[in-house]
Amino acid sequence: MPNLAATLKEEIRRLARKEIRAQMGTTRKAAASHRREIARLKRVLQSQEKKIARLASHAQASDETTNGKEDAVEGLRFSPRSVRAQRRRLKLSAQEFAKLVGVSAQTIYHWEQGKGRPRAAQFAALTSIRGIGLREARSRLEGD
Numbered sequence: 368m369p370n371l372a373a374t375l376k377e378e379i380r381r382l383a384r385k386e387i388r389a390q391m392g393t394t395r396k397a398a399a400s401h402r403r404e405i406a407r408l409k410r411v412l413q414s415q416e417k418k419i420a421r422l423a424s425h426a427q428a429s430d431e432t433t434n435g436k437e438d439a440v441e442g443l444r445f446s447p448r449s450v451r452a453q454r455r456r457l458k459l460s461a462q463e464f465a466k467l468v469g470v471s472a473q474t475i476y477h478w479e480q481g482k483g484r485p486r487a488a489q490f491a492a493l494t495s496i497r498g499i500g501l502r503e504a505r506s507r508l509e510g511d
Contacts, residue, residue: 443494447481453497454479457504466508468492 465472477483
């Protein structure tokens with residue numbers, strides 16, 4: 368009888384191993400598939416990060432050249448607060464100030480709110496009226 372018990376144990380062990388191998392095979396395949404997908408996603412992420420970095424550096428370089436051209440008129444910078452302060456110093460309405468600079472009143476409003484920036488020619492006009500007084504501003508408006 369001991370032979371029968373040992374044989375039965377051995378057969379049960381063999382069948383259990385076979386079942387485990389079958390289950391492990393599908394698990395291994397799924398794990399390998401997941402690893403491949405993770406590696407693919409990592410490659411995609413790396414390429415997207417490179418594109419973002421390249422676009423950011425390109426945008427920064429573009430901003431620097433644009434700001435350098437628009438902001439620097441004889442070393443001066445544009446500030447919405449300075450436009451508002453200059454207009455108030457001259458005691459002019461937005462419409463009158465716009466005539467003086469050569470733009471629309473809406474443009475002056477946008478500049479004062481910080482929603483827009485003057486082009487180089489407009490900025491030059493702004494800087495040219497920085498030093499004038501109230502009388503000079505009135506005489507220029509009446510001359511137009």
